[in-house]
Amino acid sequence: MSLTLSLTRVIKFTFQNIFRNFWLSFITLTIFVLTLITVNAVLFMNVVADSVLEAVEQKVEVTFYFNTETSEDIVTSAQGYLRGFAQVRDVEYVSADEALDLFRTRHVDDEVILSSLDEIGENPFGHSLVVTTQSTDDFAFIAEAMETPEFSSYIKEQDFTDYEAVISKIEALNTRIGYAGFALAGLFVLIAIMIIFNTIRVAIYVHRDEIGIMKLVGANNWFVRGPFILEALLYSFCATILMVAITFGILGASRGQITDYFGDASASIFNYFQENALFIFGWQFLALAALSLLTTAFAMRKYLKT
Amino acid sequence: MIRFSNVSKHYPPTTHALQHVSLHIKPGEFVSVVGQSGSGKTTLAKLLFAEEQATKGKIVIGDWDISGIKQSEVPELRRQIGIVFQDFKLLPRKTVLENVKFALEVAGESRVRIRKIVPQVLKIVGLSDKHARYPRQLSGGEQQRVSIARALVHRPKILVADEPTGNLDTIHAHEIIQLLKKINEYGTTVVLVTHDRDIVNALKKRVVTIADGKIVSDIQRGKYILS
Ligand SMILES: Nc1ncnc2c1ncn2[C@@H]1O[C@H](COP(=O)(O)OP(=O)(O)OP(=O)(O)O)[C@@H](O)[C@H]1O
Ligand SMILES: [Mg+2]
Numbered sequence: 001m002s003l004t005l006s007l008t009r010v011i012k013f014t015f016q017n018i019f020r021n022f023w024l025s026f027i028t029l030t031i032f033v034l035t036l037i038t039v040n041a042v043l044f045m046n047v048v049a050d051s052v053l054e055a056v057e058q059k060v061e062v063t064f065y066f067n068t069e070t071s072e073d074i075v076t077s078a079q080g081y082l083r084g085f086a087q088v089r090d091v092e093y094v095s096a097d098e099a100l101d102l103f104r105t106r107h108v109d110d111e112v113i114l115s116s117l118d119e120i121g122e123n124p125f126g127h128s129l130v131v132t133t134q135s136t137d138d139f140a141f142i143a144e145a146m147e148t149p150e151f152s153s154y155i156k157e158q159d160f161t162d163y164e165a166v167i168s169k170i171e172a173l174n175t176r177i178g179y180a181g182f183a184l185a186g187l188f189v190l191i192a193i194m195i196i197f198n199t200i201r202v203a204i205y206v207h208r209d210e211i212g213i214m215k216l217v218g219a220n221n222w223f224v225r226g227p228f229i230l231e232a233l234l235y236s237f238c239a240t241i242l243m244v245a246i247t248f249g250i251l252g253a254s255r256g257q258i259t260d261y262f263g264d265a266s267a268s269i270f271n272y273f274q275e276n277a278l279f280i281f282g283w284q285f286l287a288l289a290a291l292s293l294l295t296t297a298f299a300m301r302k303y304l305k306t
Numbered sequence: 307m308i309r310f311s312n313v314s315k316h317y318p319p320t321t322h323a324l325q326h327v328s329l330h331i332k333p334g335e336f337v338s339v340v341g342q343s344g345s346g347k348t349t350l351a352k353l354l355f356a357e358e359q360a361t362k363g364k365i366v367i368g369d370w371d372i373s374g375i376k377q378s379e380v381p382e383l384r385r386q387i388g389i390v391f392q393d394f395k396l397l398p399r400k401t402v403l404e405n406v407k408f409a410l411e412v413a414g415e416s417r418v419r420i421r422k423i424v425p426q427v428l429k430i431v432g433l434s435d436k437h438a439r440y441p442r443q444l445s446g447g448e449q450q451r452v453s454i455a456r457a458l459v460h461r462p463k464i465l466v467a468d469e470p471t472g473n474l475d476t477i478h479a480h481e482i483i484q485l486l487k488k489i490n491e492y493g494t495t496v497v498l499v500t501h502d503r504d505i506v507n508a509l510k511k512r513v514v515t516i517a518d519g520k521i522v523s524d525i526q527r528g529k530y531i532l533s
Contacts, residue, residue, distance in 0.1 A: 002414065009411050020399040213395045216355070217456060218384035219412035 010226035032239035046181040055265035068126040087138035092130040099125035204299040211303040232292035240285040313363030323349040341516035388457030388465040392472035396441040403437040427455040447478030506530040
């Protein structure tokens with residue numbers, strides 16, 4: 001028999017099945033969508049947690065204060081030296097004058113402090129370097145790197161110790177959230193698989209007599225399977241599209257709230273979904289399609305025997 | 307046309323549904339298979355369209371030895387034999403027309419042929435005017451006529467009907483038997499499995515009686531001989 005003819009017929013039967021079992025189709029599709037949304041909600045929470053932590057980490061910085069008599073050349077060479085490390089995100093050079101200005105503006109209302117500054121007469125601040133790293137893990141490394149004899153004698157102090165507690169807390173939290181997120185995502189994926197598996201099995205079970213009849217009137221296995229397989233693919237596809245629409249709908253509608261709530265972290269939350277949309281949803285579609293195909297084939301096996 | 311040679315069917319663990327059955331049915335014959343419940347009539351029918359496979363012996367249909375038929379060849383066999391069941395076995399979500407068409411569509415028949423054949427068989431069974439209805443909107447007799455129409459689309463040389471009147475009242479049963487007779491007169495070999503004494507006696511055709519999986523009598527122009 002010609003392939004195009006069988007294919008047209010399989011497609012025709014697929015749409016007949018979908019529309020003549022409207023409620024079953026509707027419920028199956030709804031379950032697919034809800035399952036995908038659940039999985040994505042968990043994914044979203046992981047992304048939020050990551051983004052928030054990352055934003056906090058980015059704000060953590062270590063400042064090296066140089067002695068007042070240290071020349072600008074040495075400070076800039078230290079800046080260059082630090083920039084040479086892959087772990088370093090940025091090194092900001094704050095000159096003594098800038099530090100003084102900053103101090104003044106910060107204490108503009110404080111008469112006592114300002115007058116005592118005037119009393120000293122000269123600038124009590126030295127130059128300083130503000131270092132941000134790729135990750136909080138790297139602070140220890142940077143501190144050690146600055147202990148090189150080339151620069152160590154010029155450094156008055158580093159206000160790094162204050163952060164240590166915060167950093168280690170963040171790290172502990174980060175790993176814990178990471179594990180919990182993984183476990184939760186794994187659990188939901190497992191539940192999702194079971195739900196999809198069972199939904200399809202029920203849908204096929206409902207049709208078991210029809211499958212038998214089709215075989216009795218001389219349909220071969222592929223002709224019987226075809227519409228069910230195509231139906232499963234269509235549900236997977238429509239469910240993915242709907243879920244993408246819903247996800248971006250919700251993200252778009254709550255953009256304001258997300259920005260207010262998460263501040264700096266919100267940008268990376270939006271970016272994550274926008275930049276990886278094809279990857280995230282593409283993989284979800286493929287996984288869902290593969291799962292529903294396998295389940296369909298598996299669930300039909302015993303009804304196709306004779 | 308149909309030849310059973312020493313055929314036995316064993317259902318594990320302990321049922322011997324058919325034992326050493328030898329039977330020859332010639333082209334154009336109308337054969338009634340009768341016997342008490344559990345005697346093996348349906349089993350005999352199922353062997354004909356390969357829903358079951360014989361444990362022993364040989365079954366030849368036309369010149370096709372179907373003992374040990376491959377699963378992939380079964381659809382082809384079923385397009386050569388018309389099958390009619392007690393419970394009609396219509397697809398509930400397809401109309402009368404679609405149910406009949408379906409048997410042709412799965413066989414890869416062209417649209418042109420389908421458009422020609424389907425109205426013909428619907429006319430033979432007298433359902434041309436109800437082609438757009440769903441099975442649930444038909445009486446039992448009408449549903450059975452749809453299933454006979456479906457069985458006829460391939461112009462089969464053999465029609466196997468397993469208690470086609472079992473779910474019908476006397477009047478509808480009579481209609482169906484008349485239809486089967488008409489089909490037989492056009493040249494199709496008919497194997498009718500039945501319980502119904504009156505039908506068998508009125509037919510005055512060959513009667514094969516089965517008891518406990520064995521053929522106990524085989525009489526041309528026979529009668530229903532069981533008590
Ligand atoms: N799939 C099966 N597995 C096991 N035993 C079976 C199976 N099908 C039928 N049998 C047994 O085989 C024997 C013959 O069954 P069959 O269905 O052929 O009887 P029958 O003559 O058609 O009866 P009825 O008039 O009630 O339809 C019975 O004892 C039945 O229990
Ligand atoms: Mg029976």
